Each structure stands twice: as structure tokens, then as C-alpha cells.
Amino acid sequence: MLSEAIANELRAIVGSNWFLDSPEDLATYSYDGFLPEYKPDGIIIPENREEIAAIMGLANKEKINIIPRGAGTNICGSSVARQGGIIMAFHRMNRILEIDRENMCAVVQPGVVNADLQREAARFRLMYPPDPASMFVSTIGGNVALNAGGPRGVKYGVTRDYLLGLEVVLPTGEVIRTGGKSLKSVTGYDLTRLMCGSEGTLGIITEIILKLVPLPTSKATLQAIFLDVDHAAKTVSAIMASGIVPTTLELIDKVILDVISDYGGASFPKDAEALLLIEVDGEEVLVKAQGERIEEFCKERGAIEVQRARNAEEAEMLWQARRTAFGAVARLRPNILVEDATVPVKRLPDMIRVIMDLAEKYGLRIGVLAHAGDGNLHPLIMTDLRDEEEMARIDKALDELFEAAIGMGGTLSGEHGVGIAKDRFIDMEYSEKAIEIMRGIKRVFDPNNILNPGSFL
Amino acid sequence: MLSEAIANELRAIVGSNWFLDSPEDLATYSYDGFLPEYKPDGIIIPENREEIAAIMGLANKEKINIIPRGAGTNICGSSVARQGGIIMAFHRMNRILEIDRENMCAVVQPGVVNADLQREAARFRLMYPPDPASMFVSTIGGNVALNAGGPRGVKYGVTRDYLLGLEVVLPTGEVIRTGGKSLKSVTGYDLTRLMCGSEGTLGIITEIILKLVPLPTSKATLQAIFLDVDHAAKTVSAIMASGIVPTTLELIDKVILDVISDYGGASFPKDAEALLLIEVDGEEVLVKAQGERIEEFCKERGAIEVQRARNAEEAEMLWQARRTAFGAVARLRPNILVEDATVPVKRLPDMIRVIMDLAEKYGLRIGVLAHAGDGNLHPLIMTDLRDEEEMARIDKALDELFEAAIGMGGTLSGEHGVGIAKDRFIDMEYSEKAIEIMRGIKRVFDPNNILNPGSFL
Numbered sequence: 001m002l003s004e005a006i007a008n009e010l011r012a013i014v015g016s017n018w019f020l021d022s023p024e025d026l027a028t029y030s031y032d033g034f035l036p037e038y039k040p041d042g043i044i045i046p047e048n049r050e051e052i053a054a055i056m057g058l059a060n061k062e063k064i065n066i067i068p069r070g071a072g073t074n075i076c077g078s079s080v081a082r083q084g085g086i087i088m089a090f091h092r093m094n095r096i097l098e099i100d101r102e103n104m105c106a107v108v109q110p111g112v113v114n115a116d117l118q119r120e121a122a123r124f125r126l127m128y129p130p131d132p133a134s135m136f137v138s139t140i141g142g143n144v145a146l147n148a149g150g151p152r153g154v155k156y157g158v159t160r161d162y163l164l165g166l167e168v169v170l171p172t173g174e175v176i177r178t179g180g181k182s183l184k185s186v187t188g189y190d191l192t193r194l195m196c197g198s199e200g201t202l203g204i205i206t207e208i209i210l211k212l213v214p215l216p217t218s219k220a221t222l223q224a225i226f227l228d229v230d231h232a233a234k235t236v237s238a239i240m241a242s243g244i245v246p247t248t249l250e251l252i253d254k255v256i257l258d259v260i261s262d263y264g265g266a267s268f269p270k271d272a273e274a275l276l277l278i279e280v281d282g283e284e285v286l287v288k289a290q291g292e293r294i295e296e297f298c299k300e301r302g303a304i305e306v307q308r309a310r311n312a313e314e315a316e317m318l319w320q321a322r323r324t325a326f327g328a329v330a331r332l333r334p335n336i337l338v339e340d341a342t343v344p345v346k347r348l349p350d351m352i353r354v355i356m357d358l359a360e361k362y363g364l365r366i367g368v369l370a371h372a373g374d375g376n377l378h379p380l381i382m383t384d385l386r387d388e389e390e391m392a393r394i395d396k397a398l399d400e401l402f403e404a405a406i407g408m409g410g411t412l413s414g415e416h417g418v419g420i421a422k423d424r425f426i427d428m429e430y431s432e433k434a435i436e437i438m439r440g441i442k443r444v445f446d447p448n449n450i451l452n453p454g455s456f457l
Numbered sequence: 458m459l460s461e462a463i464a465n466e467l468r469a470i471v472g473s474n475w476f477l478d479s480p481e482d483l484a485t486y487s488y489d490g491f492l493p494e495y496k497p498d499g500i501i502i503p504e505n506r507e508e509i510a511a512i513m514g515l516a517n518k519e520k521i522n523i524i525p526r527g528a529g530t531n532i533c534g535s536s537v538a539r540q541g542g543i544i545m546a547f548h549r550m551n552r553i554l555e556i557d558r559e560n561m562c563a564v565v566q567p568g569v570v571n572a573d574l575q576r577e578a579a580r581f582r583l584m585y586p587p588d589p590a591s592m593f594v595s596t597i598g599g600n601v602a603l604n605a606g607g608p609r610g611v612k613y614g615v616t617r618d619y620l621l622g623l624e625v626v627l628p629t630g631e632v633i634r635t636g637g638k639s640l641k642s643v644t645g646y647d648l649t650r651l652m653c654g655s656e657g658t659l660g661i662i663t664e665i666i667l668k669l670v671p672l673p674t675s676k677a678t679l680q681a682i683f684l685d686v687d688h689a690a691k692t693v694s695a696i697m698a699s700g701i702v703p704t705t706l707e708l709i710d711k712v713i714l715d716v717i718s719d720y721g722g723a724s725f726p727k728d729a730e731a732l733l734l735i736e737v738d739g740e741e742v743l744v745k746a747q748g749e750r751i752e753e754f755c756k757e758r759g760a761i762e763v764q765r766a767r768n769a770e771e772a773e774m775l776w777q778a779r780r781t782a783f784g785a786v787a788r789l790r791p792n793i794l795v796e797d798a799t800v801p802v803k804r805l806p807d808m809i810r811v812i813m814d815l816a817e818k819y820g821l822r823i824g825v826l827a828h829a830g831d832g833n834l835h836p837l838i839m840t841d842l843r844d845e846e847e848m849a850r851i852d853k854a855l856d857e858l859f860e861a862a863i864g865m866g867g868t869l870s871g872e873h874g875v876g877i878a879k880d881r882f883i884d885m886e887y888s889e890k891a892i893e894i895m896r897g898i899k900r901v902f903d904p905n906n907i908l909n910p911g912s913f914l
Contacts, residue, residue: 102694102803125700147643158641160650161618176891181801183831184615184871186604186654187879187886188913189895193617193650197643214700237559243582243671243740283700286743344638346559374640414641422644429644434633437901438646444897456645 002041002086006062010044010086013054018045018092029087032069033134034077034421035335035385038454040067042086047093049169049206055088056204057173059450066171067452068200070110070142073134075338076419078146078199082454088204090141097207099124103181105164106210110141114148117210126212129156132415133326141205147197149415151248154373155281156213158415160196167207168195171446181209194441199417200452202445216281219247220291221315224276224298224306225268229253231302232274233349236372238297239278240345244290249373250277253352255359256325256367256380263328266321269304276303276372277322279315325369326380332365333382337394341405342414345375354404355379362393376414402428418456426456459498459543463519467501467543470511475502475549486544489526490591491534491878492792492842495911497524499543504550506626506663512545513661514630516907523628524909525657527567527599530591532795533876535603535656539911545661547598554664556581560638562621563667567598571605574667583669586613589872590783598662604654606872608705608779611830612738613670615872617653624664625652628903638666651898656874657909659902673738676704677748678772681733681755681763682725686710688759689731690806693829695754696735697802701747706830707734710809712816713782713824713837720785723778726761733760733829734779736772782826783837789822790839794851798862799871802832811861812836819850833871859885875913883913 002021011019020026020043030037041064046052059066065085072079081087090111098107101124108117114128114135121128131150132138138148144166149158165179168191179185179192195202226232232251239246252260252275257268268275276298280290291308298306309315330336343351352368355377359366369378379401383390402412406428412418418426427435435457442449442457459478468476477483477500488494498521503509516523522542529536538544547568555564558581565574571585571592578585588607589595595605601623606615622636625648636642636649652659683689689708696703709717709732714725725732733755737747748765755763766772787793800808809825812834816823826835836858840847859869863885869875875883884892892914899906899914 100801100803102698103801104697105801147647149641149643153641157618158643160647161614170890170894174890176888176894178887178891180868181866182799182833182868182871183802184606184610184799184828184833185868186606186615186872186874187869188875188883188891189659189898190604190617190650190654191891191894193647197647202646214702217700240561241559243674245671283743283746285746286740289740289742342639342641344557344560344562345640346557371641376639376641409638411637411639411642412644414639415643417643418645426645430635431633433627433631434635434645434648437627437633437648440901441646441898444894444901 002064006064007042009058010042010055014044014046014051030080032072032077032079033075034419036077036080036420038080038082040081040087041084043089044086045089045092049167049175052169052204052206053173053175056169056171060172060448063448063450065450065453068145068204070139071134071137073138074142074146074417074419076417076421078417078419078452078455080420082420090139096120099126100181101126104212105181106212108140108208108210110139110205110208112140114138114140114143121212122215125215127215128162128210128212130159130162140208144196144205144208145198145200146417147415149376151250151371153371154249155245155247160193162211163192163196164211165209166192166195166205168203169206170203171448171451179209183211199419199455201442201455201457202451218284218287219279219281220287221309221318222278222291222294222306223318224278224303225272226274226303227271228302229274229352230349232276233352235276235298235301235303236348237346238301239294240373242293242297244280244293246278246373247281248277248279250322251275251370251372252321252325253368255365256329256369259328259332259367260321260324263324263331275321277318329367329380329382334384337381337383339379339381339401340413340416341401341410342376343405343408343410347408347410348372348375350408351377351405355401358397358400362397364394364397375410420454423456459521463521464499466515467499467512471501471503471508487537489529489534489536490532491876493534493537493877495537495539497538497544498541500546501543502546502549506624506632509626509661509663510630510632513626513628517629517905520905520907522907522910525602525661527596528591528594530595531599531603531874531876533874533878535874535876535909535912537877539877547596553577556583557638558583561669562638563669565597565665565667567596567662567665569597571595571597571600578669579672582672584672585619585667585669587616587619597665601653601662601665602655602657603874604872606833608707608828610828611706612702612704617650619668620649620653621668622666623649623652623662625660626663627660628905628908636666640668656876656912658899658912658914659908675741675744676736676738677744678766678775679735679748679751679763680775681735681760682729683731683760684728685759686731686809687806689733690809692733692755692758692760693805694803695758696751697830699750699754701737701750703735703830704738705734705736707779708732708827708829709779709782710825712822713786713826716785716789716824717778717781720781720788732778734775786824786837786839791841794838794840796836796838796858797870797873798858798867799833800862800865800867804865804867805829805832807865808834808862812858815854815857819854821851821854832867877911880913
């Protein structure tokens with residue numbers, strides 16, 4: 001609990017409107033996209049770097065936990081006050097400071113919503129590639145802190161690949177800048193990328209320089225349906241091996257196809273076992289040729305139905321199934337756990353089989369969405385948090401799931417983060433010594449362990 | 458100086474053939490691609506991780522400096538024993554362990570020569586994009602430690618962008634693994650990229666997993682000559698703004714063109730002020746169209762001559778000028794200092810003018826090669842290290858050069874590293890606090906400061 005004196009000091013820094021501690025506010029900020037709830041001691045909403053530096057100076061002196069939070073869409077619990085403390089929110093710092101057409105970069109504040117940046121960049125015929133599913137609400141600051149990915153990752157990579165520079169307020173209240181507008185820099189240790197994916201544990205990001213790329217002038221969107229999930233997985237391998245680099249290469253499994261059909265979002269053949277949603281982008285002449293080749297790949301490998309969108313509306317319709325998947329699944333049970341195990345691309349069919357087997361073994365209903373092109377699977381586990389017996393079975397299944405992923409040379413998390421969701425699994429992937437190094441780095445940045453201390457370390 | 462007892466312990470670890478301390482060997486390993494010489498106390502050439510772990514365990518206990526060295530091609534002095542110690546060389550660890558066609562990645566030992574990996578990957582129709590000028594001798598371990606770039610960086614990025622995972626022996630002798638074959642991973646702090654560009658100060662890299670990309674099936678190579686360097690720079694901007702992402706976009710200035718002409722490597726119009734060497738790669742249909750558009754851009758912006766290669770031999774001839782540049786310049790004076798200041802792309806013409814002005818102001822002969830597409834300039838300063846008066850003028854010019862680059866939002870080093878060449882400039886780019894954080898990270902990895910301690914921190 002915060003003393004009234006400290007609450008007043010915080011109010012003095014940001015103005016009394018921007019420090020919240022009513023029961024309603026505390027409840028609102030007690031959870032994020034992951035499930036567990038932890039009531040914070042307050043919420044502070046700074047306007048600029050100077051206020052943040054003052055807040056951190058005070059917090060560091062008084063040993064008050066600060067938990068930075070963008071839009072709270074992360075699904076690993078990296079923005080909740082597990083050990084108490086104050087949530088710092090960024091919706092007042094939501095300005096796009098500059099789109100620099102000639103240098104092809106953007107300078108933004110952390111609270112800018114991803115889709116707003118996409119829209120603004122497009123006005124300059126530029127694109128910011130990372131497109132997490134949360135992009136219409138999630139913020140760039142949160143995207144950087146979690147190193148967000150998205151369907152376009154197959155071709156364009158993830159947030160890290162577009163990060164040129166940062167301004168950061170350290171837990172001690174000091175401000176540092178890393179990187180800059182240059183496309184290349186090797187001066188000193190790569191603090192820019194160390195911050196990326198650090199889940200708000202090393203510093204508060206107050207300004208972000210992002211690389212942009214030319215907006216593709218054309219794209220082709222295809223949907224292919226398979227009776228056998230292995231045929232779909234082989235098609236994924238064939239496309240990836242062909243030299244074509246698709247923009248997106250998404251897979252939806254039978255469980256989810258059936259749910260979408262029941263939901264009325266779209267209708268698929270009853271015996272369909274997998275759907276691939278494939279997009280290529282670039283210059284028109286190339287996109288057309290690649291679209292045709294991909295259609296052939298699908299047919300040669302047993303697709304019973306291939307649709308190629310003839311225009312933007314048809315493309316949008318093909319995306320419909322993927323977009324409604326989550327909502328359709330959410331209808332069935334009170335909660336969904338979205339997992340994020342990722343494996344080397346060629347192990348994708350093996351991993352899908354593992355998930356199907358675990359569902360059967362533990363009597364669970366699990367559907368699979370996958371960014372198949374980069375081996376990033378999202379098993380959706382349908383459950384009810386209140387059902388302790390089922391949750392115990394899920395825990396066992398997760399243990400086996402992660403063991404299998406790591407055993408295949410994969411990782412606990414491709415793009416969602418560790419947070420409080422997977423901290424108990426991290427020693428499957430990293431040795432005690434590697435974790436000790438990470439803890440040491442944490443201490444260098446945050447000697448009093450006040451910044452998001454409940455998170456993964 | 459090493460005691461004979463410790464030398465014997467080291468011999469016992471690697472075998473007496475692989476610990477060198479003859480005067481000839483010490484002289485051979487006393488310098489790298491940068492200029493100053495520091496005689497090491499010995500050279501050790503381990504065969505595997507276990508030997509390296511044993512060496513580091515001993516070195517850590519006895520506080521013996523270890524300086525890892527690939528092919529020693531770096532030009533920032535990051536592989537010399539400035540504070541004494543033992544050079545660790547990797548030419549016995551030069552195996553390509555695996556090219557994984559389906560996952561499009563390679564697993565290599567640190568001593569693998571870059572060009573050997575390129576060649577092997579090409580057999581699988583894959584490409585490893587980073588192509589430092591040193592690629593025919595420099596090693597992947599060194600490339601990772603320095604985060605090497607190269608002409609293809611405009612389109613393909615640098616070493617960091619292809620790094621999936623590492624095995625590292627820490628200065629304390631413990632072994633950690635980071636990352637893996639998965640294309641995406643956000644588990645824990647990004648130790649993989651923290652190692653990249655750390656210039657051998659954080660750990661010894663013993664295994665490297667690299668992402669590969671499909672080998673482009675076609676390319677177009679163009680050379681354009683301009684009477685005004687500003688016209689060349691504007692052409693660079695126009696190409697970059699057009700949506701075309703060239704593979705390489707190199708600029709050679711008048712000073713170097715004249716030297717090449719005198720050298721007999723190729724001949725250029727007497728009043729030519731700049732040459733652009735431009736390459737695009739990808740699928741044939743696209744490459745052809747882009748080649749034609751680039752030719753138009755050049756002509757519209759005042760190129761007096763544009764050549765487009767009709768075949769591989771002609772392309773090779775066009776590269777000839779760029780390839781002979783360094784050799785031609787090296788003939789003129791005993792030493793060349795290659796600088797590496799990098800600026801946001803649109804400041805390229807400003808930076809070229811700054812360099813021309815500094816050459817005049819300080820009575821120096823400086824030519825400019827630039828990876829123009831990413832703002833990475835390589836001023837070649839022709840000098841004689843023994844001429845103290847001239848070296849003093851160069852020092853002053855460098856101060857102004859770096860100040861100008863940083864003032865334009867640029868960086869000290871785009872791709873060559875800091876090492877002992879630029880450590881005195883690092884506080885121009887990073888605040889005292891940022892450097893303190895870097896020092897703190899160094900202590901976490903290397904509490905006894907034994908790994909390349911003479912380098913940039």
C-alpha cells in the first residue's frame with residue numbers, strides 16, 4: 001500500500017487528474033490480456049519524459065514498484081502488478097512525432113497505437129511491417145517491450161527488425177538514448193535490442209525510432225483447403241523452399257474450422273482438416289506470377305479447393321475466417337489460453353500432431369492457429385479457469401507441450417513473451433547460468449528491482 | 458608475461474603444437490586490420506568448446522587476458538592485446554556443421570570463412586547475405602563479434618539480422634546457449650543480439666546458427682557516372698524513395714575515381730565527380746523492370762553515362778572499379794585509415810561535402826567510398842603513420858568528422874566497430890550513464906575483466 005504522502009508526491013508530478021486510485025480504476029488496471037488479476041496500488045499517466053524521470057526518481061528512492069503498460073493486450077501477464085505497485089499508462093504520450101519520408105523512418109511516442117502508425121505511414125507510401133493481431137489497440141511501446149510479431153513476420157520479421165533507436169528512462173530516473181536514424185550502427189553494446197522484448201523490466205521507453213519500408217503496390221491473397229493437415233504442412237514447406245517469400249502463411253486446423261463453420265463466419269467442407277491463408281506482396285508483375293505458382297503448389301499437394309482473391313473485397317473475405325477464429329472459439333468456453341510455442345519450420349507437422357495427441361490424452365479441446373511460415377503455433381486451449389481439475393490437466397499438457405517444442409529445437413514463446421505466464425518454464429530453454437546473466441543485467445539497469453519485478457525473472 | 462607453469466597448463470589443454478610463443482608468432486599476431494601493434498604473450502588455437510572452457514576457467518582463475526581473433530581483418534583494433542594477454546585463434550574450428558535446407562539455416566563453427574559459407578549455401582540454392590569486403594578471409598565468428606555489414610546491407614541488412622542462436626563460453630568458463638533454429642523467439646533477454654557486435658568482450662562464440670534466404674535467381678548490375686556528386690546523391694535518394702530496394706548502391710567519389718584511372722584499373726571521364734554502382738536481385742521479370750527504371754532515374758538526374766551489364770562477365774567488369782579501389786589507393790601512401798561514419802540516408806550529400814571540406818582544411822588526401830543506400834560512408838584517409846605532424850592533423854579532422862556525423866543524427870561506426878580505434882570518441886554518441894550501463898553488462902559477463910579488456914570499454 002502507498003502512503004498518502006507518496007500518493008501526493010506523485011500527484012504533484014503529473015497533476016491530480018493523472019494519478020488514479022479509486023476502487024474502479026484499481027479494478028480496471030488489475031488484469032491484462034492474460035488471465036490472473038492483481039490489484040495495483042495506483043495508476044499514473046505521465047505526459048512526458050520529464051514526468052517519468054521524476055516518477056522513477058521517487059519510486060527508486062522509496063522502492064515503489066512501477067509496472068509500465070501499453071494497451072494491456074499482451075497475453076503473458078507482463079503488465080500486471082503481481083508484487084504490488086503502480087501501473088504506468090501511456091495514453092497521453094500517443095503522438096507520431098515525425099514520419100521522415102527520405103530516411104524512411106518514424107519517430108513516435110510509446111502510446112501510439114500500431115494501426116495509427118500504419119495508417120500515417122501509408123500516407124507517405126511507407127509501411128511499418130509488424131502487425132500483431134492486437135494492432136488496432138496495442139501500442140508501439142508495448143510492441144517494442146514485447147518484441148511483437150504478427151502474420152507478416154514470415155517475410156518482414158518482427159518489431160526488433162524495425163527498431164533503430166530508443167529514448168529510455170532508467171529505473172533510477174536517468175535518461176539514455178540508444179541508436180538513431182542511421183540504418184546501420186555498431187557503436188557499443190546493442191542496448192536498443194536488449195530493451196526490445198525485455199517486457200518492461202529494464203527501462204521505460206519514452207521515444208522510439210522505427211524503420212519503415214516502401215508500401216507494396218500489389219498483393220495476392222489465396223485460401224487453400226486440405227483434407228489432411230500433413231498435406232497442408234507439406235505445402236507450407238514447398239512454398240518456403242521454392243524461393244518465394246510469402247508475406248503471410250497462416251494455417252487453421254480442423255477444430256477451429258468446425259467452430260467457425262458452426263459460428264456462421266464461413267463454411268468449410270465437413271472433412272476439411274486444414275486451411276492455409278497465403279498472401280504475397282510486392283510489385284504487380286511478380287505478385288501475379290507468385291500467386292499462380294502458389295496455387296499450383298497447393299493443388300499439386302492435394303488441396304481440394306483453392307481460391308485466389310480477384311480484388312481487395314475478395315481478399316478481405318478470405319481473411320474473414322482467420323479474423324473470426326478467436327471470437328468464434330471464445331464463444332464456446334469462458335476462457336481461452338493462447339499458447340505460443342514455436343519450432344523450426346520443418347517440425348510444424350510434428351508439433352501439430354503433438355498438440356492433437358495432448359488434447360486427446362488430457363481430454364481437452366484445443367484448436368490450432370499457426371503462423372505456419374515461421375513455425376509459430378498458437379494452440380487455443382478452451383477452458384474455464386474456475387474448473388480446477390481441468391486446469392490441472394492443462395498444466396500437465398503444457399509441460400509436455402513445451403518439452404516437445406524445446407526438444408524440437410524450438411522456443412517457449414515465438415512472439416507473446418514470458419511474463420508471469422511462462423516464467424516457471426524458462427529453465428527448460430535457458431540454463432541456470434544464462435538466467436543468472438539475465439538477472440545480472442536486470443540488476444545493472446534496476447538495482448532496487450522496482451521495474452515490473454513480478455515479471456519473468 | 459606468462460609464467461612457464463601457466464604456459465605449460467595451456468599446452469596441456471590444447472596440445473603443445475597449438476600454443477605458440479615464438480618471437481615470429483608473437484609478431485604475426487601483434488596487429489590486425491587496424492594499425493597499432495601490441496605484442497601478445499602467446500597464441501592459443503583450441504579445437505573445441507571443451508578446450509575453450511578449460512582455457513577460460515584457467516584464465517579467469519589466474520587473471521590472464523584472452524583476446525579472441527577470427528581472421529584479424531577488423532579495422533578497429535578489436536583483436537589485439539592492448540593490455541597484454543593471449544590471442545585465441547579459431548582456424549581449427551572451421552567446420553560448417555549443417556546446412557538445413559528445409560529450415561533455411563546453417564550451423565557453423567566460428568572459424569568458418571564467410572565466403573566458404575556463401576559457397577556451400579549456394580549449393581542448396583540458399584544465400585547468406587552479409588558480404589563484408591573481407592568475406593574471402595574473414596570468419597563468421599569475427600563477423601558476429603563485429604556485426605559485420607557489407608554492400609548487400611541496403612536490401613538484406615547486417616549480420617545481426619541473420620543470427621538465430623549462439624553457443625558461448627563465458628569468461629568464467631561456463632557455457633551458455635542462446636536462441637535456436639526457430640525463426641522467432643522472445644524468451645528472455647536477447648542475449649543473442651547482445652553478443653553480436655560486442656567485439657569479443659562478453660564471451661567466446663563457439664557455435665553459430667544463421668538464417669539463410671533463398672538464393673536470388675537473377676540480378677541486374679548498373680554503373681552510372683555523374684559530373685556532380687550532388688546529382689549522384691540525389692539519384693540515390695530517388696532510387697530509395699521509389700519503392701525499389703536495391704541489393705547494393707555504392708558510391709565512389711572523384712578522388713578515388715582518379716586514383717583508379719591512374720592505376721589503370723578502369724578509365725573514367727576526367728571531370729567525373731562520382732560513380733554509382735547499383736545492383737538489384739530477385740526474380741528475373743522484376744529485376745529487368747527495376748534495372749530499366751534505375752537506368753531512367755540515373756539519366757533523368759544527370760548521369761553522363763549509364764552501363765547496364767548484359768551478362769555475368771559484364772557485371773564482374775563493372776564491379777572491378779569498386780574492388781580495385783582499395784588496392785589502388787593503398788599504392789599511394791604507406792597507410793590508409795578507413796573511416797566508417799554513418800548518417801541518415803538523406804544527409805549523405807552533406808556528409809560528403811563535410812569530408813571534402815575537411816580534406817581541404819587540414820591538407821589531407823581523402824577519398825570516399827560509400828554504401829550510399831544506407832548512409833554508410835568509408836572515407837579513405839591516405840597517410841603515413843610515421844608522419845606525426847600529419848597524424849595530428851588527421852586527429853583533428855576526425856574529431857570534426859565524427860562531430861558532424863553525430864550532429865546529423867549519425868553514428869561513429871556503421872559496420873566496422875569501435876575497438877581501440879574509436880574508444881576515445883564513444884562519449885560523443887553515448888551518455889556517461891549509457892556507457893556505465895555497458896560497463897555494468899561487461900562486469901556481469903566478465904567479473905575479472907579478462908576478455909579483450911583493452912577494447913572499447
